[in-house]
Amino acid sequence: MATESDSPDALSFGLGLDEPPQPAKPEPAAAAQPYRVLARKYRPQSFEELIGQDAMVQTLGNAIKRDRLAHAFLMTGVRGVGKTSTARLIAKALNCIGPDGTGGPTISPCNVCEPCRAIAEGRHIDVVEMDAASHTGVDDVREIIEAVRYAAVSARYKIYIIDEVHMLSKNAFNALLKTLEEPPAHVKFLFATTEVNKVPITVLSRCQRFDLRRIPAEKLADHFAEVSRLEGVEVEPEALALIARAAEGSARDGLSILDQAIAHGSGGVSAEQVRAMLGLSDRGAIRGLLGLLLAGDARAALESLRGQYDLGVEPSAVLRGLLESVHGITRAKVGGVDDRAQSAEEREAYAEWAGRLSHAVVHRLWQLLLKGLAEVHSAPMPLEAAEMALLRVIHASEMPDPGALLERLANGEALPVRAPSAAPAAAGSAPLAQATPTAIPLVQAAAVEPAAAELPTAEPAAAEPPAAPPPPPSPIAETASRAAPASYKDLIETLALKGKPHLAQQLHDFCGLVRYAPPEIAIRPVKPMSSDLVRDLGAALKGLTGETWQVTAEDGKAEPTLLEQEKMAAEAERQSVLDSPLVKAAFDAFPGAELAAYTLDEQRSA
Template sequence: MDDHVTAKPASQDGAYRVLARKYRPKTFEDLVGQEPMVQTLENAFETGRIAQAWMLTGVRGVGKTTTARILARGLNYEVPGLADKPTVKLSQEGTHCKAIMEGRHVDVIEMDAASHTGIGDIREIIDAARYRPATARYKVYIIDEVHMLSNAAFNGLLKTLEEPPEHVKFIFATTEIRKVPITVLSRCQRFDLRRIEQSKLIGLLRRISDAEDIRISDEALMLIARAGEGSARDSLSLLDQAMAHGAGRIEVEDLRQMLGLADRARVIDLFGHLMAGRIEEALGELQGQYEVGADPAVVLTDLADFTHLVTRMKVAPKSADEASVTEAERGRGREFAEKLSVRLLSRAWQILLKGVQEVHASSKPLAAADMVLVRLAYAADLPDPGELMEQVRNGRNPFGGGGVPSGGGGAPSGGGTQAMAVGMPRSSGSSGSGPTMRSGARPQLSAIQGGMPNERAAPQMAPEPEIAAEPAHNLRSLHDCAALASENRDIPMKVAIQRQMRLVKFEPGKIEIQPTEDAPPDIAGELGRKLMEWTGQRWFVVVSRTQGRPTIHEEQEANQQQLLSDAKSHPTVAALLSQFPGARVVDVKVQVTDEDEAALADPLLNDPLLNEALGNDEDD
């Protein structure tokens, strides 16, 4: 865009022209944020190293088509008596400049590949490329959205693109560079047009609003630049809409309503409520922002942006001095950066990032956003895995009475979070299953030392005494795991345990296995998840490189083969087989008598050492 924008008439016929067209760049100097590309083209033109094709790629609205026209103008720049060669210094309007910029020059052909996708359209270009330009120096073909061409069209273009006539140049533009065949990319010089920085975008919007005599504050321009996401065209379209909405004067509140944005200060307040565990106040704040027109998805996006800003301030304090950061964000962001740990901020970022997708996909955005805030507020009080392991190593129960209650929430010296016993009792009969909130319990933030400013410490209730309960399932072997899978009617897991796992080591809460060759890659993790679901306890199932014992199925097969071998060698069976040629032993079933069942049921009667001490002889 122009550095010095002047007010221009709407058009010769009096029709209104949108700002994106009215202030469209006409020279390389007018392009905002594309200095590396301009420098490359300038050096190429000065040395005569002009390529036969260029590929312009980037997100929407960064100026790909405009750059293509300016490049075509530079290739055909001609001022009688002053300039007669390609250049990037387009100081004054040349012979062909106006027609090229308006898209009506006979030798600069623009084609939309979205509506001309076939080989027939490319064949017309190939046939016409043999003829010299009518008036200009080069015949330039500008193909927009080139990734929309069919495979046959791309293949038909390859030969001409590699060895075009000297008077032909190609300029391609696309937003989907990955869909362009590599055979085409290798024949072009590629330029990636970057998103425009917010500071430059704000300056561009300020110059255009001044030229249009529109009164608008810097904060409103910042909101438009943020919503434009680095796209000049999107930002100018929003400015156009704001001008129509405000009738010559653009107020921040009106702009927020138009864009469906929340007040930035209110977003910061919402962030403070969440990080302090004040879920009731957080839900009320979201409801208030929704009632004044804020989109729940936009509110969560703003929360994620502020979380990102606080994280950057913590790891790179100089980022607070950027021009796009408001004074409120700078002051309160530094306050949060001092009190919150990177682990907590990273966890909040992940929850918000997933939450934005859930709100977009939900038929009830406000309800979905409420659930995301509840999840975030309660997660702010949870310890991270490192702290859990440290508490376990120190012999403390991280979710039981070993937690340290705190009136206002005290942070460890490392800046992490500490699990609270208050409001987070263990569920009975499920040790190690993680914290569960009681009805009406409120999360208490311990990541911020002393809580938020002007926050009184809430009275703490004494932790309820816990009653030790026997585990519902006492697993001691893979046989027990297979039986538990059978009880829960999970036949695929039972088969996997019996046929695809070789046991290396079995301990309470930890199982080491060696999977078979046909086992799925995630069999260990799947078994751990199933056992946790069935028992309510955390089981670590790890894959070991140590050779394990045979699988349950292999042991059963070996036992069956041994029974068959013993049966065949029995004199009675051998006599029967000799009397009936062709007969064979198919299966052996062992019948268990009542005495055997009693022996199996009583481990003392089945103990050989005890039997020897009592004088019991096996032959008896």
Template sequence: LNCAGRDAPSTDPCGACPHCLRIARGADIDVIEMDAASNTGVDNIRQNIIDSISYAPSESRFKVYIIDEVHMLSTSAFNALLKTLEEPPPHVKFIFATTEIRKVPVTVLSRCQRFDLRRIEPEDMLALLRRIAEAEGARIDDGALALIVRAAEGSARDATSLLDQAISHGEGTTSAEQVRAMLGLADRGRVLDLFDMILRGDAAAALNELAAQYADGADPVSVLRDLAEVAHWLSVTKVTPDAADDPTLPPDTRARGAAMAGRLSQRVLGRVWQMLLKALEETQTAPNAMMAAEMAVIRMTHVADLPPPEELLRRLAQAPAPGSSAPGVSGPAAPPAGNPGPRAATPLPPAAAFAAPPAPVIRSDGARALAAAQPAVAGLERFARFEDVIGLIRTQRDVRLLIEIEDNLHLVSYAPGRITFRPADRAAPDLAQRLSARLIGWTGARWTISVTTAEAGAPTIAEARSAEAEAKKARARAHPAVAAILAKLPGAEIAAVRTRAEIDAAAAASARPALPDRDPVAGGSADGDDDEGNDDGWDPFDDDTL
């Protein structure tokens, strides 16, 4: 704007004219810089800008006002400046710098030209810091410069500030260890070691390494942040292998990261990333950051080796069906004499509602997960389905418990020895405890009964039975003969629907008992027939035949 070596404002200043030299030295009186972070009020705007803006520049082409961190100005200060922005004098230019563009009022943004400055590339930043260090006569390792570049995150101002601090912090040659101690960072190689221990599920080694880094001065939050950075770097490297060529990392670290990215799956890396984000939140708010970091490491070591969903699906597909046995393997032994065990349960009409295997598991927080088919607990092979548990309750004649389960239990998942259900609103608070105590007492094996509050689970047995009965009635009403009967009998209702097999079974149960064979000596034949055609001889008043 003010270069005198050009005939007009240009983006390519000469750098040799008096104006360029004074601006480079920060000695030009026509270029005024104000820090909005320390001058936030109306009085500061009035004293530094409004009162002097009407005066023409002394030597330069324009009077330039540079306001750094402009988003820090108060609302009243923005309002005081707004009139000047709407009608600025022709000899005045404003340059607003901010890292929080969303905090600048829209009324100010609408009167400005916006230029988004990209972050400086790591290679350019390294060259800049190396040039500054050589000009200052400072000796600093390339590894230390790489740490400063990574911490600056593309900001030259932050990088130069850290470089100045590192040079004054070190004695002689500034090493990477000194910069790492200054920034409270852990060694990158040790971070990779810790990451590898976590993914191997070695909790003891991971805790020892975390404690060692903490003893060496590393901040627990910084360690978790470095682990998250490693997870992100490996994930990106897995998708784009060129990302492994990070100039801020030494060659051995790049090679190790590329090998880890090829060995780990994207699903594992994503799961660790999510857990690290949660761990960072917990660590920053925990009373003791180190304890929170240790708990996070323990959780990750136990979760990192979980099989992927496709492996779980493969196990489910290869698992034998409930009640079946592998070839060459005999089934469960028969119960000993005198203790036949519970009889087989009578199939309930709504059996389809509970016949599904326990693949979808609903945890207490409502989240869904896919569980592999779990082996039956020893001694519980005969309870392959939830209907077998219902049959056991029927056999033990615990009518109260049976009614409560049929009316108030929404089954979520079932495996022999493990039941998860959602209780109905009217269910007794101690239903889970009583059910567990009864099953343990009846079977002699351990049962885990879990209760969830999530809106999940199959309908109750009573609801499923009622729904099936209504479905039968609906099918019966649709039959032409039944529809004709109902039309002839207004107000008639279908009370129940029974199959022919159920009718025959009920008739057989209510039929009169068969007579014993008569003694031939008494005048009858051995097969119950006589010469007079009296083929039954049944006396309804004979107590012996009733």
């Protein structure tokens, strides 16, 4: 009779007869699944789940039904629109065998058969996915060329998915050309890239190209709403619209923002939380600031800008918000479709504003704010540049409407003098849409004078008093025009005299002029220069003139550098000496002579 010590467990662990039996160990608990971000968790598993790419899905479906499959596909588009997901879906569609194992290629893969599950999990031996960013050389492509000769192990097609294919080297592309043009019948190539312009045309001509579009914000918002429902999280519709707008057509970017917003909130996601998380300016504050600009209240407008800056809102975000408001007013004027990201109060304010502002006023306001946004992006001091841009808008709002001026000049009427306002309106005291159509003419007086000079004027009646003199120019504009150098050459000489000789020397020797219109200057360096050149020049000009300049380095057509101009002038001078009759006679009399030195005065006197 076997004793306890004779049991295998007792013998293996050396237990004695006097030891009590050991309790059975519990089975280990199943390991908890690690958290997957929403962008991976809700990756499309079928073409029906692929949003915003209906044209491509229809083309692929027809090609599969008619057995007109290309041997190479190229998916291009911005990040997060589904390029790699589409490549994997095509791989499943071509290799799906159906639940019963007898199916063929289909646009609706079953996601049940072994090939579908293996491809979805990234473990199928015949579906090779390669990142061209880390496999850029000829040797990596040579491995593919050697492997395509062998048939697929278990799948219908051997498929190579190359992501970010534009990162391959030139030699790697050339090595792939022959195989890509005439691959074996069992091989398919699927390429994905965000920069199709970097892919050689010889590769593009061998592929069937699909341009994946940006996903509309409305579809993204609906998709994010469904994801929120599946996650059991309450998200406000306005918050979803803000996330969809911030995603800029990318489903992955939007899901990443939604993931962050869910973690940021507690139990739900509100529009205020999304704005705070993304650093977006409050829409109500933007509308209030726009009202202050239209009312001409400079102090309150600057205080509003400073308040939003203190809350963490970037100056560029404030100007973008103002541009969005102006765009909303324009859409309201033309009767566009309502934006789901706008609240009811916002749409009502835009509609009222649209009824009071003319198209010309709104378009000029858009141009001025757009110019201000460009200055903020390039300025070394963004907040100060934003303040100057807002002050420019307010200053322009005090100028008369050029259309009204031309009409009065054509009728021979005297021009009225606009008296200065007694006091600016209090912030928020007037409704936002109370600005008159002439509130933002935004046109320089110099643009009116030439047209006005060509119009006939009538003799004023003797009884009428003489017209009052025009209002004095703005002190800021007068100071800027007096302080700004008249030309690019004068600017360089002024910088050299004001303690910036090194910067002046760089501009003189190595920078050609593209455009000079104070307070704007565009230059083209003729050789690689330090990235601090634009910043240093902007700071120097601000200290020189007291005004923020827009300084840019461009690649367009430019004048020769001042050094090149001086050399060309010296060469022309020397050639004029050589072409003079006296010098020609001297060279004829003394063959082999050279012109060592000369002075132009002596040559002219001779």
